[in-house]
Amino acid sequence: MVNPTGLDEAMGRVLGLDPAAAARPGRAGKVEKAVDHPVISGVPLAALPALGPYGYKTAGSAKVVAKVGDRPVIVTNQAGRARAVTLNLGRGAELIWPMRRDQILQPRLPAWERQWSLILKAVVWAARKDGLTSMTASAPARIARDGLGAARLKVTVTLPSVLIKPIGKSKITATFRDAGLTGPKAETKEFPLRGGKQEFELPIPAGLSAGQIEADAVLTTAGKV
Incomplete structure (x- = not known):
């Protein structure tokens, strides 16, 4: 999920976020790795644009994978066989889709390719398609x-x-x-x-x-x- 808003308690448990603790987007800063995780393996976080994430607090077994300052940017959660990934991009969310759909199909090398790599890895991990390799x-x-x-x-x-x-x-x-x-x-x-x-x-x-x-x-x- 990208930039969850209006979370209820049930959705908060799925994502591993405290619905009552969300704050306004913070000052934009560089994304830094918090722990190693398949979602960010091979993703050049330093090449992502500066992000101003919302001030969510994690809950339960959720793991902060990447952050800006003390604010989580990428959060993973796993309960049984269910997996969830939150991309808390805040003010940087619009930078993931900065182009019209017809332009995305053109061969280009802007930062959106790296951003889409992150999104695809999040989908693969959450869907349990990551495998052993x-x-x-x-x-x-x-x-x-x-x-x-x-x-x-x-x-x-x-x-x-x-x-x-x-x-x-x-x-x-x-x-x-x-x-x-x-x-x-x-x-x-x-x-x-x-x-x-x-x-x-x-x-x-x-x-x-x-x-x-x-x-x-x-x-x-x-x-x-």
């Missing part, structure tokens, strides 16, 4: 033009040590896009999936234009994501 990808924050050919996207795939052998090979597909929209350019890596941690490096294409570059990494096994 986790994957992270990272690259240097700045790459000089003469060093682009040697730059690598580092990808880590982690599974529990005890793993049922999957059917078919696994493949990582990394798609790169640049501000000049000369992409997408893709690199792939095939490997046998196993339990534990596996680390790989994929080359970053040298033909990308200068400026901001974004990479999406997708893991498939036997053709399934």
Whole structure:
């Protein structure tokens, strides 16, 4: 849920928030991680716009995952098999949907892509579609033009040590896009999936234009994501 308002007691229990404790939006500030959680795994919180969240207080088993100052921004709650995620974005909520729907379908690289990544991760976790596999990808924050050919996207795939052998090979597909929209350019890596941690490096294409570059990494096994 994004920016819950007018909560009753029943909805407050679902979200893990105290309905009586909501306050007006605070001063905008940078989002900081409070604890590690699948909802923010791989999401560059520092790249989100400054947010002024409402002053909610958590209740029950709710966990503050990210915050601005002492105000929660991302809150997760779990009761039995039920899961809920609250994105308490306050004055920053309008920044998630700053474009018309037809514009969202155009290939662009504004911050909304990172914001939608956060929303999609929240939906996947709340719907219990996260599974046992986790994957992270990272690259240097700045790459000089003469060093682009040697730059690598580092990808880590982690599974529990005890793993049922999957059917078919696994493949990582990394798609790169640049501000000049000369992409997408893709690199792939095939490997046998196993339990534990596996680390790989994929080359970053040298033909990308200068400026901001974004990479999406997708893991498939036997053709399934």
